[in-house]
Amino acid sequence: MGNSVHPDTDESAIVDAAIAKLLQAHPPARTETQELLGAVFDSGLAWIHFPVGIGGLGLSTVLHQYVYSSLTAAGVPDYISETPIGYGMAGPTIAEHGTEAQIAHHLRRIFTGEFVWCQLFSEPGAGSDLASLSTRAVPTGDGWLVNGQKVWTTLGHLAQYGLLVARTDPDALKHQGLTYFLLDMTLPGVEVRPLRQMSGDAEFNEVYLSDVLVPDSARIGGVGEGWGVAMTTLANERLVLGATTPRHGGAIDEALALWSAREDKTSAAARVLRDRLLDLWIRDDVAWLTGARAAQRRESGPGPEGSVSKIARSSINQQTYELCADLRGAASLIYSAAAALDGTAQPGYMFLRSRAQSIEGGSSEVLRDVVAHRVLGLPPSHRPDKGIPWNEVPRS
Numbered sequence: 001m002g003n004s005v006h007p008d009t010d011e012s013a014i015v016d017a018a019i020a021k022l023l024q025a026h027p028p029a030r031t032e033t034q035e036l037l038g039a040v041f042d043s044g045l046a047w048i049h050f051p052v053g054i055g056g057l058g059l060s061t062v063l064h065q066y067v068y069s070s071l072t073a074a075g076v077p078d079y080i081s082e083t084p085i086g087y088g089m090a091g092p093t094i095a096e097h098g099t100e101a102q103i104a105h106h107l108r109r110i111f112t113g114e115f116v117w118c119q120l121f122s123e124p125g126a127g128s129d130l131a132s133l134s135t136r137a138v139p140t141g142d143g144w145l146v147n148g149q150k151v152w153t154t155l156g157h158l159a160q161y162g163l164l165v166a167r168t169d170p171d172a173l174k175h176q177g178l179t180y181f182l183l184d185m186t187l188p189g190v191e192v193r194p195l196r197q198m199s200g201d202a203e204f205n206e207v208y209l210s211d212v213l214v215p216d217s218a219r220i221g222g223v224g225e226g227w228g229v230a231m232t233t234l235a236n237e238r239l240v241l242g243a244t245t246p247r248h249g250g251a252i253d254e255a256l257a258l259w260s261a262r263e264d265k266t267s268a269a270a271r272v273l274r275d276r277l278l279d280l281w282i283r284d285d286v287a288w289l290t291g292a293r294a295a296q297r298r299e300s301g302p303g304p305e306g307s308v309s310k311i312a313r314s315s316i317n318q319q320t321y322e323l324c325a326d327l328r329g330a331a332s333l334i335y336s337a338a339a340a341l342d343g344t345a346q347p348g349y350m351f352l353r354s355r356a357q358s359i360e361g362g363s364s365e366v367l368r369d370v371v372a373h374r375v376l377g378l379p380p381s382h383r384p385d386k387g388i389p390w391n392e393v394p395r396s
């Protein structure tokens, strides 16, 4: 349906039947949002590769994009864009590593948007090198006392829960001394402060954690096993960030509309703009097809190839929004950060916002390293801190 790919697999019939049954029992136009999303979850169409009973049908991920496009085209709210961190990161992490109680408590609420989630990974001294983070969690009674500072926390100001990675053993190697928690953001000691971006938005925050008492029931995965759990989160984050743009949608659609509305299509300057548009249109389509092909080959969960989509998509988007700015001409110079604060839509917004796309969710430089090593099989980069306990690694 729509722009999605519908491969001819044995699973197609199962998925089509589940979609038809859902839409008949809960017509999107006449069903309240929470009830509708709850019904999608109960039908196993939320994450089709999850086991039956927890939002899935136990299928491969091949039809994931098809289900998403079919449901949203039929009027189901865009559950990925509405709750990107919850859907794309918290859900898969909890499904793979969570206890039965954590799965039962969180997954349906994540999908229906009842609980908003944020990701408490990056710190002022740990971004690309996430495993060097220094937020501490010290055991106390039947819980943990957490102290530290996180930064760039998207949706932190709205979130009920955060995906937190903290250091529980500073004497261990940096990847081995980490533990992962599902942090209740309403706990005493959690302070969220907004950060203003150049677009005027404040979509992300600094989060200060001061003597936050976290129950051990909020731990996900074993003590010291947080890095493995974080890898699940990050692989899913790249998949979501790289895969939600519809074919011929988003930036390239905007550029095409601007070109169509243009009076001068024949001058030398216009022909240069047209060349750029065609080049970007082709690259956009190749990136989309490459992503779709990778998704079809993937049997379960995302792999390092999600990084390829993320690198390509962020670079193409940035160049396409640059072209949009050139197509608008002088009108692109008018931008009001104050209007952005009020949520007023402005033409130049995505030109500014797209600059972040090659940084968020792993910078393009670092993802190229991932592709080189884990997809192409090239030797890993030199790591001067390899084999050294975290508390002996020099840091500023």
Ligand SMILES: Cc1cc2nc3c(=O)[nH]c(=O)nc-3n(C[C@H](O)[C@H](O)[C@H](O)COP(=O)(O)OP(=O)(O)OC[C@H]3O[C@@H](n4cnc5c(N)ncnc54)[C@H](O)[C@@H]3O)c2cc1C
Binding pocket: 118, 119, 120, 121, 122, 123, 124, 126, 127, 128, 129, 151, 152, 153, 154, 155, 204, 356, 359, 360, 361, 362, 363, 364, 365, 366, 369
């Ligand atoms: C819009 C936005 C939203 C974000 N949301 C969240 C969020 O919700 N939660 C969260 O935890 N984080 C979030 N982040 C943080 C994001 O994950 C980090 O910004 C990113 O991982 C880079 O880390 P850093 O900013 O510390 O840069 P650094 O790691 O300091 O990197 C600085 C520069 O050095 C380059 N570099 C670093 N290491 C290498 C290397 N080994 N080889 C080559 N080049 C290298 C980088 O590519 C970059 O250009 C967000 C960021 C943005 C921009």
